[in-house]
């Protein structure tokens with residue numbers, strides 16, 4: 001995939017970039033290693049100040065708009081969602097700036113030693129391979145804890161968001177982080193292996209698809225390097241008979257269509273029990289139908305285009321496969337080809353037999369799958385009948401039902417009567433083929449540190 005800005009609203013190629021040569025990559029790794037030599041000794045107070053400065057830059061009124069616009073230009077999210085994303089990046093910077101020192105403070109433990117404790121030390125260069133769908137947020141949620149812990153970062157961003165990648169490097173530089181502490185590598189996917197293998201690179205994190213995660217983890221495994229993987233999902237959204245219907249419907253639409261339907265933790269499978277199924281289906285369909293698809297920069301637009309032509313083509317193939325396997329098309333179901341760009345309408349499919357292979361796939365776009373089940377047991381079984389385990393949202397007002405859902409859903413998080421979302425204060429990550437390791441919270445900052453046991457007689 002060429003490294004380029006292609007506006008998904010128009011299909012126009014606006015800017016292309018030459019990938020770095022292997023010599024240029026080598027220079028950047030050398031710069032990172034040199035920077036780590038001194039950066040690791042900077043104080044928490046200093047790092048705290050730089051992270052707050054990064055947050056100040058992100059939150060400056062004109063810059064919120066600038067960065068939001070850049071995201072819209074490169075991957076098509078609505079400007080409104082872009083603004084919220086920029087502010088969330090500032091939040092995660094401030095969160096780790098303020099909490100990082102406490103998260104990494106020595107923990108004393110009574111043993112047979114005169115004194116023994118657990119200390120947390122930085123590892124060195126961490127490689128982050130990131131996706132385009134939340135081009136700022138995915139990077140900042142890695143960078144804020146990694147830099148606060150004293151690591152240095154190398155970013156290989158998705159090839160379709162190079163200007164976002166460069167903007168983030170610039171923000172962190174302007175904030176005061178010394179040269180070499182955070183660098184963007186404009187490289188293609190094929191160049192990642194060499195970086196992972198470099199002995200100076202200590203660990204890697206990848207957010208993206210299963211094939212990309214498996215490929216990076218295989219190389220890192222061979223090199224005996226730690227990885228964190230945040231991969232795909234097909235999150236269930238379970239609506240039981242006792243749910244608040246209005247709220248469940250409104251949240252279901254938002255949870256499926258956020259980011260033009262391209263979120264790992266979007267609700268993708270809507271599982272409904274008999275007492276509420278008809279009413280939910282009717283209102284869900286009507287609300288989806290009312291969404292406004294159009295220019296992502298325009299006020300009032302609910303959904304912009306998909307990020308690339310390939311993503312739209314793949315989604316269309318999946319929809320066709322689902323219909324061929326017996327799903328009923330209730331809404332949408334074909335690319336909007338009467339306009340330029342990569343637009344796809346809100347789409348609702350129902351009654352796809354859950355045992356078909358296509359029912360196990362992640363639909364990375366505005367396509368909702370609706371399943372009716374006879375009871376709660378069947379709802380939980382269907383929710384878990386998937387190779388992924390990222391998030392789950394479930395709706396009930398009955399405490400016993402709630403407790404079963406919390407206990408039995410196989411996912412990295414369960415949200416009751418709410419939409420699955422990330423929050424700097426809570427760990428985020430999956431089980432099964434959604435990956436391993438956690439970002440955010442105290443767990444996130446502990447992923448890329450040497451948890452050092454100290455024993456003194």
Ligand code: NAP
Pocket residue numbers: 001129130131132133134156157158159160187188189190192193207208209210211212213215216229230231232233263264265362364390430434435
């Ligand atoms: P992707 O194609 O896997 O790309 C993600 C990143 O990996 C990009 O930087 C890409 O570079 C790189 N990459 C691709 N193949 C690689 C390989 N073989 N070795 C090393 N790097 C490789 O995924 P995507 O289409 O951008 O993103 C969509 C997927 O990400 C969905 O499955 C979604 O659920 C998942 N996601 C997960 C989370 C989470 O937190 N769990 C968050 C967001 C998205 P190029 O662009 O150069 O190919």
